Amino acid sequence: MGGNRQPCARRGYVAAAAECVVLAGVALLPGFALAHGAHAGDAGIAGGFMAGALHPLGGLDHLLAMVAVGIWGAFLGAPLIWVLPVAFPLIMVVGGILGVAELPLPYVETGIALSVLALGLAIALAWRAPRGLALALVGAFAVFHGYAHGAELPAAAQPAAYAAGFVIVTGLLHLAGIGIGYLAGSRRGTVALRTVGAGIAVAGVWILLGQPGLA
Amino acid sequence: MAAAPALAHSPFGADALFWEGAWHLFLAPLALAAVVGIGLACAGGPLEQEIELASLAGLTCCLVAWQLPAGPVATWLAPLSIAAVGLGAVLAIPPTPWRTRPLALLAGLGAGAAIELDTRTAVAAAGAGAAMLVTSIWMLALAVRLQRRWPLALRVAGAWIVALSLLLLALAMRGLR
Incomplete structure (x- = not known):
């Protein structure tokens, strides 16, 4: 029975992921619609919108952190599987507002x-942090990510469209992280996830050192 | 088939204001967030309830888009009401009629306030309301399927509706759009 359940569950997640893409597609509608709109500008x-949508994908730091939040949440299990990806944007908006207001x-x-x-x-260390600590850690990081996004908003040609683009794509990255995190259900999957975590940590060190070798 | 060419040139089909109003729903990020938000926050009830909720959102959107002038009230009302709808999705409120009706009302209120019609006429507002009704039904149907397979995706997406609304509120307060 268990053998039958897993493929079904996988099909369910694939279908759910496809629905998330449709949902995001609906949200992407303004981008396409506006490209042929009758309004000036x-x-x-x-x-x-596209610049905002591509921003989290173009920056390795944002991309890895968003996916990692989802993976770690899935790793920690309920309720943090949804609490972390939900808390992240809610706290991130505080940083975003600080950035928009150009506060230092x-x-x-x-x-x-x-x-x-x-x-x-x-x-990588499969750290089962206490709920409060995990939340505080992710919340503190969210403020920095939010500030970086918020500080760029006023300079963007179309701030509202830019905000919509990066918010949608960042949300999808969290969901991708949670999806990847479901691998933690099996022993091999846990090993694979911990290896991915080690890779993310190495990338973090590289980013911290100013991305040597890139320029 | 014979009816099609005739209808294409009827006064209704030629009423550009109605279609312009309908199209405006898809031109404002916050209005679209309201449509996605109603799906995330209100999905899961019986079909009749979902149609009622979509109708309520459509009617509210129509009235607000028609009667609420652009200005500080609309600037505040749109993001705050849509953030409340997103919060409803985050909290995964059970889809009972008396819990989802206020959320549908807020979604319609937010969408109507976010839509800035070029010509604030009843016909254009009716177009916006009709678009809100139809897309809300689609979103509710889509969200029900997602809710069955991956319920936490609704909470995560709801959190991003809240974040987007508050960020756009901050931008509006700085006079940026």
């Missing part, structure tokens, strides 16, 4: 690099 809105926040880039390193280590 609409192409700029579509461009702003020191060591933002360092904080973001540290978030990649710490989350990678937490996965």
